[in-house]
Amino acid sequence: LALAPALALAVAARQAARRGRRDAADDLPWLRVLLVACWAFVPPACLWALTALDVAPLWVRRYAIAAQIAPLVAMGLWVGLFRGRTRWWVGLACAAMFMAANGAQLSGIFHGRVVDRPQQDWRSAVAAVNNAAVGSDWPALVRSDLIEGRELETSDDRELREYCLLPVTSIYRLDATTRRRLVPLPTTRPGRMRSADLQAIAPHDGAWLIAAARTEKSKASIVAQVQAVLRRTGGPAHVTTQQQFDGVWVVCFERRPAGRPAN
Structure with a gap:
């Protein structure tokens, strides 16, 4: 095409x-x-x-x-x-426009660094889960939005699962002192999980979702699919908190009887 x-x-x-x-x-x-x-x-x-x-x-x-x-x-x-001196002036103007459009110089002036803000702030997202007052041992469901994550729907490869968890296990790590289970979610249909993961999620009173989503609509779809899975494994799961960090959403699900207020 x-x-x-x-x-x-x-x-x-x-x-x-x-x-x-x-x-x-x-x-x-x-x-x-x-x-x-x-x-x-x-x-x-x-x-x-x-x-x-x-x-x-x-x-x-x-x-x-x-x-x-x-x-x-x-x-x-x-x-x-252009010809003659005009060509030189036009060339200089084009070079200046290119430097301004590139954004590196403006970023250095306004942000104090050449590299602009990241499009996905995994550092803040991981910190939000680590610093949360509840759910220190709840499983964390991670949708990294990697292209390779599409294969999680049909593949049980251990290295693939570890690769899709890199945003929360490499530079920025979820608290290693807890025995938290990490579950990588498929990119396209995050509600499709392994039976072993579903069995591990069921006993807990809640779960964390850390998902990269470009739009509010995409985030809402991911939350709905995960919520449906949690409902099947252990009863209704209510969203208690949700935060956005430059394209990365942190959502806390908690299971509680209807009418009981959240903590």
Whole structure:
């Protein structure tokens, strides 16, 4: 799909070349502009569509990094339209705009560091669970939003489970002094858990959910699926607290009889 516009432009360029050298010279700049536009917009559009349709969560900056070069090429084409000193001034203006759009310099001024704030604040999410007054031994259900997490629905591979738990077991670790059970959740359908995990969750009075979710709608869907699982394993589970940390949600579920207030 991403190559279709490029192939169409290649055919158009060939037809323009057949009409004569002069006509081809007139058409070539526009063909270059169209090709660069496809280069810049088609790959991100495909990634966004795959994510929006829930085919694969590919709407991540690193997967579209190749398209980020296209604006530089477009600037070069634009500078090439000028002559003499004007070209130098336009080139300097383009360089200044690129530096401002890159955001690194502005981030250094406003945040005191070149790297901007993380899109997913797992450190604060893990700290919230570690510092909670209740549920120190409750199981923690982790949805890391990794692409590999989709395989958890059908795979029982130990290394895959450990990999999907890395956000809470590597740099930022859940309190190691407790005997908390960690359960990695599938990315697409987090409500599908192993029978062994379901049996381990059942005896507890509650559970923690630490889930990466890009939108409120996605978070609500994850919470509903997990809540349904907890209801099947040991009775109704009520949401007592929920916090958001830059794309990572921490939700506390507690089982209690209806009408009894939360602690």
